Amino acid sequence: MHVGIVAQRGNDRAASLAADIGSALDAVVSYDGETATALGTEGLVPTEMTDCDLVVSIGGDGTFLYTARSVGATPIMGVNLGEVGFLNATPPTEAVDAVVETVAALRAGEATYREMTQVQATAKRVDLPPALNEVTVIGRQRGHGNGLDVEVRVDGSLYSDTHADGVIVATPTGSSAYNLSEDGPLLHPNAGGFVITEMCADGSMPSLVVDETETISVRVSGAETAYAIADGRTRATVDPPAALTLERAAEPVRIAGPELDFFAALGKLE
Secondary structure, X not given: OEEEEEEOOOOHHHHHHHHHHHHHOOOEEEEOHHHHHHHOOHHHOOOOHHHOOEEEEEEOHHHHHHHHHHHOOOOEEEEEOOOOOOOOOEOHHHHHHHHHHXXXXXXXXXXXXXXXXXEEEEEXXXXXXXXXXXXXXXXXXXXXXXXEEEEEEEOOEEEEEEEEOEEEEEOOHHHHOHHHHOOOOOOOOOOOOEEEEEEOXXXXXXXXXXXXXXXXXXXXXXXXXXXXXXXXXXXXXXXXXXXXXXXXXXXXXXXXXXXXXXXXXXXXXX
């Protein structure tokens, strides 16, 4: 059994908890580079997290998203040190016991997983990883006199043709992130589908929820430069006029450990 641990960068509490979890496990334990440096255990690195049987992410949702980009099909277990915790189900006070129990279930072949859909954006000369939260297509700068012309189609049918700051295509997981800040709707994690939300559009359409099997196309024009951004982190330059295709990614993110209490996390938004 091989367990990887990723702690939030610059967070002493996360690093300390990573050490506690590692010490408690009857398994091979590896840390990502930043965590290993914080703990003085560089000798255990390098290790590809894709080679692990389980990866534990300790921090907020941002740390979880960072970890998800590097694990492939390896299941992730999130320990929440953030404020809300839509992705991290385990509180720090229960983390050591919960990880030990999850590893034991994995070893016995009794572990269960939950799958979170990702969205994949593709276009000519655009190389983005799958996004667990959202893909945003946006102009060079937001605000009056900026933005770009955006045409959105769902399986070939026109949904919107407008001028806007941009458009968000979010998963149910990401509906509580950037989508929500742009007045998009929340989707329950079990709802499935994607939500399309325009950003400060002229005569904007209401947000639209579509089935996750449908193909969304976003065509941009009327601007010198545009960007496609996965999970607010990875950015690719788009040269208008250009068309992007957004579809369900081939691989979901697999979640191990305790069930997430979605409504408890919602209560922290108030």
